[in-house]
Amino acid sequence: GNIWRYPRIxxxxxxxxxxxxxxxxxxxxxxxxxxxxxLIEYAVGRxxxxxxxxxxxxxxxxxxxxxxxxxxGVMLLIGGYYSVVLGWCFYYFIxxxxxxxxxxxxxxxxxxxxxxDTKYPLLCHAAASILAGIAIxxxxxxxxxxxxxxxxxxxxxxxxxxxxxxxxPYAYEGITYLFSPDWDVLKSSQVWVDAVTQNAWDxxxxxxxxxxxxxxxxxxxxxxxxxxxxxxxxxxxxxxxxIMIFCNVFSVLGLEGRSREYVVGxxxxxxPANTGLTFIWMPLLxxxxxxxxxLAVLFFLSLSFAGLSSLIAIYEFQAVTLENMGLPRWLAAIxxxxxxxxxxxxxxxxxxxxxxxxxxxxxxLIVSGLFLICLVLKYGAESFRRVLVNEYxxxxxxxxxxxxxxxxxxxxxxxxxxxxxxxxxxxxxxSRWYYLENESLIFTLYEWAGLIIIVLAANTIYExxxxxxxxxxxxxxxxxxxxxxxxxxxxxxxxxxxxxxxLVTDPSTSSTKEESAL
Numbered sequence: 441g442n443i444w445r446y447p448r449i450x451x452x453x454x455x456x457x458x459x460x461x462x463x464x465x466x467x468x469x470x471x472x473x474x475x476x477x478x479l480i481e482y483a484v485g486r487x488x489x490x491x492x493x494x495x496x497x498x499x500x501x502x503x504x505x506x507x508x509x510x511x512x513g514v515m516l517l518i519g520g521y522y523s524v525v526l527g528w529c530f531y532y533f534i535x536x537x538x539x540x541x542x543x544x545x546x547x548x549x550x551x552x553x554x555x556x557d558t559k560y561p562l563l564c565h566a567a568a569s570i571l572a573g574i575a576i577x578x579x580x581x582x583x584x585x586x587x588x589x590x591x592x593x594x595x596x597x598x599x600x601x602x603x604x605x606x607x608x609p610y611a612y613e614g615i616t617y618l619f620s621p622d623w624d625v626l627k628s629s630q631v632w633v634d635a636v637t638q639n640a641w642d643x644x645x646x647x648x649x650x651x652x653x654x655x656x657x658x659x660x661x662x663x664x665x666x667x668x669x670x671x672x673x674x675x676x677x678x679x680x681x682x683i684m685i686f687c688n689v690f691s692v693l694g695l696e697g698r699s700r701e702y703v704v705g706x707x708x709x710x711x712p713a714n715t716g717l718t719f720i721w722m723p724l725l726x727x728x729x730x731x732x733x734x735l736a737v738l739f740f741l742s743l744s745f746a747g748l749s750s751l752i753a754i755y756e757f758q759a760v761t762l763e764n765m766g767l768p769r770w771l772a773a774i775x776x777x778x779x780x781x782x783x784x785x786x787x788x789x790x791x792x793x794x795x796x797x798x799x800x801x802x803x804x805l806i807v808s809g810l811f812l813i814c815l816v817l818k819y820g821a822e823s824f825r826r827v828l829v830n831e832y833x834x835x836x837x838x839x840x841x842x843x844x845x846x847x848x849x850x851x852x853x854x855x856x857x858x859x860x861x862x863x864x865x866x867x868x869x870x871s872r873w874y875y876l877e878n879e880s881l882i883f884t885l886y887e888w889a890g891l892i893i894i895v896l897a898a899n900t901i902y903e904x905x906x907x908x909x910x911x912x913x914x915x916x917x918x919x920x921x922x923x924x925x926x927x928x929x930x931x932x933x934x935x936x937x938x939x940x941x942x943l944v945t946d947p948s949t950s951s952t953k954e955e956s957a958l
Contacts (some may be wrong), residue, residue: 441642443598443743444525445798446678447685448714449638451707453631455622459686462625463618465635467675472854473636474645474671476847477809479839480816481646482663483829485654491761492648500818502903507811509895511648512761514804517891518647519754520783521797523572526747527564527788531555532719533740541727541736545692545706548724552716556791565788566781572751573777576759577770591749594742595677597735602680605687605725610694614686617704629865633858637802642678643671646809652757662836664829685717688725713795713878755780792878799879800887803862807888810855813847821848 453462488495493508500507535551542548555561605611625631640646654663686707693703710716722739726732755776762772787794816824821844829839866873866881873881 441644442674442678443681444718446638446642447682448710448717449634450618450682451686451717452714453625453628453634454617454704454707455625456701456704457622458617458620460619460621461623462631462635463679465632466639469636469639469854470643470671470675472846472850473809474639474643475668476843476851477640477645477812478643478650478671479664479667479829479843480812480824480847481648481650482654482657482667483824483833484812484815485651486657486659486661486663487828487832489655491655491764492651492757493761494764495651496815500815502907503899504815504818505902506892506895506899507814508648509898510804510811510891511646511808512758513891513895514801514808515647515649515754516758516779517783517797517801517804519751519758519780521787521794522747522754522784523568523751523780524561524565524784524787524794526568526744526751527561527566528555528719529740529744529747530564530567531560532723533737533744536723536733536736536740541723541733543727545720545724548720549710549716551723552711552720556711562785562788565784568748568751569777569781569784571748572755572780573773575748575752576755576776577773590742590745593738594746597739597742598677598680598684600735601722601725601739602684604729605684605691608687608691608728610691611687613694613700613703614688614690615683617690617700618683618686629858629861633803633806633862636854636858637806639675640805640809641802643674645671646805646812648808649753649757652760653753655760659832660834660836663833664837664839668837684725685721688721692721692724712791713798715791715795796878796883800884803884804888804891806855806858810852813852813855816847817852 450459450462450466453459455461484495484499488498490498491508492511493505496504496508542551606615644650650667657663689707690703693706698706707717708714710720723736726736726739729735755773758776758779759769759772762775763769767775787797819828822841825839825841825844829836863881870881876883876886
């Protein structure tokens with residue numbers, strides 16, 4: 441998200457005069473969308489110790505599981521093409537070892553184009569899928585150990601590459617363009633949508649991954665601290681990557697005597713939807729360094745490990761969900777690996793299909809965020825903030841009341857306004873909005889409707905034909921829980937008891953009773 445997606449989304453949404461307006465909207469999205477929603481994920485996961493779907497069941501009710509199913513499905517579909525992009529990193533790592541770096545934009549673009557005319561994208565996608573599948577079967581400790589070394593190296597490489605790019609001739613023109621405003625782009629609903637969507641994609645907000653990982657957290661682990669600092673650091677790295685790419689493009693083409701208009705055009709034209717921007721221009725950046733080939737190999741190796749760790753997180757999210765349904769880990773891993781490979785297969789064979797999936801399901805994260813907001817609103821924002829975060833957590837920053845205001849008013853307005861404006865704007869400004877094309881309105885709505893139908897049907901089938909209540913909440917008295925006709929003594933844990941209290945009482949329950957339950 442930081443190195444591949446962010447620079448191309450910034451470039452695509454920059455106007456003729458510059459990209460500052462997009463950067464401002466993207467930065468606002470961090471505070472009104474990504475951080476508030478990440479805090480929901482962390483708090484819910486740490487408290488319930490359950491997957492996304494079962495967390496909705498516990499905190500909202502059994503008929504809300506389809507919302508958790510939507511979040512799970514969106515991440516599944518994102519993971520399908522994510523492994524394709526990871527496969528590109530594998531290929532460029534090998535290519536950097538086997539061949540000299542390209543010396544011009546034309547050579548680098550030709551390499552990118554030739555790569556997609558072969559079956560290598562498919563083979564690399566398969567390799568990425570299999571490696572991630574093996575990791576979740578055998579355990580991720582080896583990958584985690586490698587990441588403790590590789591990821592810091594990647595960050596150091598990004599820092600060095602940024603410094604080098606800033607020292608290049610004409611780099612200042614890239615900086616000037618990136619941080620110059622073009623206020624006309626404010627009229628485009630797509631720019632607003634892409635700004636908030638990119639922030640969510642970048643940080644992982646509403647993807648369900650934070651919720652899943654938080655199930656392993658202790659009460660002393662600071663969810664407010666991590667939920668605030670992690671996305672801030674993430675966005676800083678993204679901005680550095682954007683500066684690095686922009687400076688390099690302006691430098692390489694500036695040395696060729698190209699005009700600003702030409703450079704801006706090339707910045708936005710690196711394959712379908714600019715998907716090749718990073719892969720075309722990073723080798724050119726390292727080509728200008730005496731030890732550039734070694735750095736390119738190290739860069740793509742580090743990027744591959746970082747991407748693999750993220751893909752493993754997505755796989756783990758799905759595998760844990762299947763384990764909760766009763767599948768053994770090894771079978772869950774096989775199912776997840778197979779499904780991810782099949783979902784990503786069309787994207788590995790056709791870049792236009794990948795662009796469609798990235799557009800549809802990247803925007804789908806906004807809907808996922810709205811569902812998480814619904815969870816908080818149903819539970820009670822102030823109760824959620826006070827009980828699940830501040831009282832349940834230990835040795836953490838306190839979540840202030842401003843969060844409740846943002847999550848109850850600002851974030852829902854942002855999410856709904858983006859969807860409504862995007863629909864209205866597409867119908868008004870795009871004469872082909874009803875064509876089944878990559879990023880068209882109707883194509884997106886069809887795909888969203890398909891996923892909603894699937895998760896609603898699954899929720900209904902499960903509740904009507906499969907679900908068997910373990911106990912009746914109304915019969916919990918003195919630790920005695922009735923199970924069918926038999927009963928046994930089983931005292932719920934403090935955590936389970938608090939969830940139970942919230943399920944059988946109104947969200948406006950007095951603080952005295954809630955604190956007593958805790």
